[in-house]
Amino acid sequence: MVLTDDDKSHVKHVWSVVLPHAGDIGADALTRMFAAHPTTKTYFPHFDLTPGSADIKAHGKKVAAAIGEAVAHIDNIAGALDKISTLHAQKIRVDPVNFPLLSHCFLVSIAAHHQEVLQASTLLSMDKFLGRVCAVLTSKYR
Template sequence: MSLTKTERAIIVSMWGKISTQADTIGTETLERLFITYPQTKTYFPHFDLHAGSAQLRAHGSKVVAALGDAVKNIDNITGALAKLSELHAYILRVDPVNFKFVYIAT
């Protein structure tokens, strides 16, 4: 899928607004993930998974930062996130089935 120049500009603009709330958005996203898909908690046995915990805030911030890297490198997202992908696949051993997404062709 290739984005138009206008679509790229929209994404970058939206990210500018989202990134100012990175900690809050990241924390809330993880909290919702654990409520909706409780099985994902098994990947965080050492975390305090209570709402608003320092560990959830810190990890949520990392997740949102990775999304920021993807936005900054929108023309090479795979390359920009390669190290993160390798970390999750080979060191953390996170099953890729947990990272499914829906692609809707336009």
């Protein structure tokens, strides 16, 4: 998925709006993912998966930070997420199908909390961007 200059501009704009609340949106996305896709909970046996728990909030911040890194390095997402990609593929061994599930939940969380920023064009750009993030995160599985 090639991100156009317009896509990059839209993603950076959306992220500038989301950034002050990025950890909360990350936590909300995880909560939504666990509720909608219960099999994703298997990677978190040591977590308190209750919505709003300290574990969910802490991991939500990590998810948001990774997405923020990808935004900050939008021209080199693979380089920015290399360590995270390797960790998930080789150590944690997360089923790669889970990344698009979280990506979708992240978009839903943005829409739920900042619907004003997700117009048709920005939504498409964010979807392409998160698709690119998912492709990078699954690249180490091959």
